[in-house]
Amino acid sequence: MWFEIERDHSLPLSWQLHLQLKEKILKGMIVGGQRLPSTRSMAEQLGISRNTVVEVYEQMTAEGYLQTKLGAGTFVTDGILLDNFRLEKSVMTCNRKEEKSDYIDFRSGFPALASFPRMVWSKVAKDVYESSAADLFGYQEPQGSEELRQVIAAYLYRIRGIECDPASIIITSGATQAFQLVAKAIIEPGRVVYVEDPITKEIREILSGTGGSIHPIAVDKDGLTTNSLPRNIQHTILSVTPSHHFPLGAILPAQRRIELIQFAEETDSIILEDDYDSEFRYNGIPFSTLYSLAPHRVVYIGTFSKILSPALRIGYVIMPKHLINNAIQVKRYLDYHSPILNQVILARFIAKGHLEKHVNKMRKLYKGNRECLIRNLQKNFPEIRIIGSSSGLHIVAAFPGIEFNEKLLKVIKENGILIQGVERHAINKGKYANQLIFGYGNCNELEIIRGVALIKKILEGKM
Ligand SMILES: Cc1ncc(COP(=O)(O)O)c(C=O)c1O
Structure with missing residues (x-):
């Protein structure tokens, strides 16, 4: 079972495991009834403490994602798969490459493509x-x-x-x-x-x-x-x-x-x-x-x-x-x-x-993404200025002293992040060179956290 756990991540280890395990269950990558590795073996596999795994299993059991059967182990609860992830699952098993690009997608104007009510x-x-x-x-x-x-x-x-x-x-x-x-x-x-x-x-x-x-x-x-x-x-x-x-x-x-x-x-x-x-x-x-x-x-x-x-x-x-x-x-x-x-x-x-139902559901998702994005930007870049009202699918962030010229944007893309600068859309050039447009529709919270941390590393010249 593949998880990406990063020690120098701004998220605690337990939260990283929690988010990834939840996503795998919702997407049907781990199906209802499947037995999870024991806490000891999961901890060994991931190189983290057993207590961390126990904490995650207990939390997810309380949330209803997992069930513990005495003497038999921990199992994924039946029927947790999200409706609109079902087709994605068959795509995944046929051709994993088609599942999702490896990019972190901060492009503006993209809704959550994986949440289309298929x-x-x-x-x-x-x-x-x-x-x-x-x-x-x-x-x-x-x-x-x-x-x-x-x-x-x-x-x-x-x-x-x-x-x-x-x-x-x-x-x-x-x-x-x-x-x-x-x-x-x-x-x-x-x-x-x-x-x-x-x-x-x-x-x-x-x-x-x-x-x-x-x-x-x-x-x-x-x-x-x-x-x-x-x-x-x-x-x-x-x-x-x-x-x-x-x-x-x-x-x-x-x-x-x-x-x-x-x-x-x-x-x-x-x-x-x-x-x-x-x-x-x-x-x-x-x-x-x-x-x-x-x-x-x-x-x-x-x-x-x-x-x-x-x-x-x-x-x-x-x-x-x-x-x-x-x-x-x-x-x-x-x-x-x-x-x-x-x-x-x-x-x-x-x-x-169905449309209004979908929009209401998406509004909650995007609100969470937006808050997560702003929180992480402000945490990683205390000088940052967030621009834009509390609506839509994107915000603009101004980074004092940084110029997002073509060369820097290319480095960001080469490091796996899709994003545009405001300057691209400006008619009178020069005023918005330090501003990026962060779309938060087509990425999840984990990707947002990773993406912001990656941008920080790039701007610090560490990538
Ligand atoms: C401001 C704005 N209006 C309209 C559109 C066009 O959207 P579409 O042609 O997909 O309906 C876009 C595309 O991203 C946009 O940014």
Whole structure:
């Protein structure tokens, strides 16, 4: 039985063993009914004291993971395997390499891939494949499944207070295609496009791709600095992430939201509201959307990449009424329509309540990961500054005196850590060189602890 126990780890030996043993049981790598090595043999194998093993076995017995049978030993309790780990187990036994990459994944915007609700999803999928009418396998309308659009409208009303007509929604292949669609539909060459600086690099490139003239607007601790917007201009586009600025994590205060809407009204402009991860808010209640304040001025963009899986490639855009027909036409010429079967599966998955259940479960997981990450960063780097509100799937950390240039980022990657700097997304370069974006969606607490310790060693020149 393989465990990685490190003596110079910041975690106590018992905790390391506890976490790893628990993970193996939940993933089905050690199955219900299996007998564990005796405390003596486990201690010898790992080179740790027997008391440590006894402590872990007792704790996990109290938690219900293990059972002790007098004279027979310690066994894994039946039925502990987590539903969504079941398939992973068969992948593991076929080809261990496919199980998970060896990297510690601090990339932003990745949800917990191992927690995708495979069992429930495949049940719904089986039903859709087996019982749908033949028409579903033919060409569809460019707007996407009407069933999904209705379900999304109801979902947005429940969780974001958005009131919208399903006829204003277009289903896209992720938010990325929603931006592409909007760029093609409303950004002609020379059109002024205001964007936050920093902004996701790919989104900026899409917005300039149809000839838009990109104008960066600085972001401060509260998000886009609305007082930097000029007033002597007409018909502009303004792209914002008001619920959780990417990557700096600010939540745009109410006053600035009002100012944005006023700007759009006075200058006859359109706002693109990218609401990519607002379901994950860890304290307080979310602000209402810009779309709710001014549906005729705002194009609202949402995605299922963060709350479910980016592999589904399902996002959506809500268009103001006067722009919808043109946008539908653009979608037709982009790819006719996004793949329909996954749309119908998703519609049923949401309608049966599975999505909200999954999001609630994930929110707890991410909150724990976030707290663990911040705790460990502050412990290892007392000078560090943590940036970003308590929401989403990432934080930014500023390391005084460090420059994360390409060479240093390469060393970090070569040591098994996937992470990006803020500077990559900055338009005006130089301001964020000491800042890293730590995604905490696709890593567990042990990986977070290991990853932070590894970064410390690298920065101290010990790797
Ligand atoms: C701020 C932001 N918006 C939108 C997206 C796009 O997500 P997708 O195209 O997977 O829906 C991303 C991707 O990471 C992002 O960072």
